[in-house]
């Protein structure tokens with residue numbers, strides 16, 4: 112790809128970008144949960160994602176890892192159609208995003224949510240049913256039951272009627288996870304779900320993510336903690352504006368790849 116503007120990031124080109132699966136064909140391979148070709152995203156003149164080619168298979172619990180400002184959140188936003196790429200194509204579950212919108216659940220970064228918005232935990236979870244209901248139907252008894260069950264799965268049933276602004280960080284994170292559960296989407300994107308949560312909540316979330324993976328969902332999780340990455344995830348995507356590597360954790364989460372992602376200071 113050779114766009115005239117903006118100029119490419121100055122760092123050395125990535126040497127070993129993970130190859131796309133050999134059976135992937137056309138822009139939207141049906142066997143991939145996410146398929147990205149030649150993706151470049153810029154804010155103004157500055158590229159924050161450069162020429163990304165990436166295929167994430169279905170049914171993996173995948174981490175997106177990279178330093179601050181590497182473009183991890185921007186990658187999630189690009190998949191969700193929230194930022195307009197300069198170039199490139201993104202396919203979700205074998206199709207462009209728009210017709211697949213209802214198949215994707217999103218657990219945002221806590222800091223990006225207005226917690227003063229006057230709504231209860233149950234109402235937030237019920238939002239996960241809206242895509243199924245369409246424009247003109249309101250959630251009924253069945254949807255409320257599903258929402259309460261999801262709250263129970265994340266251990267939050269007792270706080271269903273609490274205002275979201277009155278919940279702790281870990282509790283808020285679980286509410287958004289419950290919303291994703293209710294949506295029952297095949298693809299779930301989570302932006303730093305462990306940020307600011309205690310060890311017990313972190314384990315609750317990890318257990319849920321594994322259960323969802325075992326049920327066939329694909330999960331893409333922005334993750335910062337290198338100590339836990341290999342233990343939690345079976346697929347890793349290493350990113351620093353460019354894609355450094357993507358693949359099974361055992362073969363991809365290597366010291367060499369981490370050094371290329373973060374510089375030479377990783378031990």
Ligand SMILES: Nc1ncnc2c1ncn2[C@@H]1O[C@H](COP(=O)(O)OP(=O)(O)OP(=O)(O)O)[C@@H](O)[C@H]1O
Pocket residue numbers: 154159177178179180181182183184185186
């Ligand atoms: N709306 C925006 N307008 C301009 N620049 C932005 C915008 N959003 C993000 N950026 C910049 O783009 C770069 C990538 O941001 P992004 O949030 O995707 O990184 P990240 O890897 O998620 O970082 P972190 O680990 O700190 O959350 C950063 O340098 C950031 O300052």
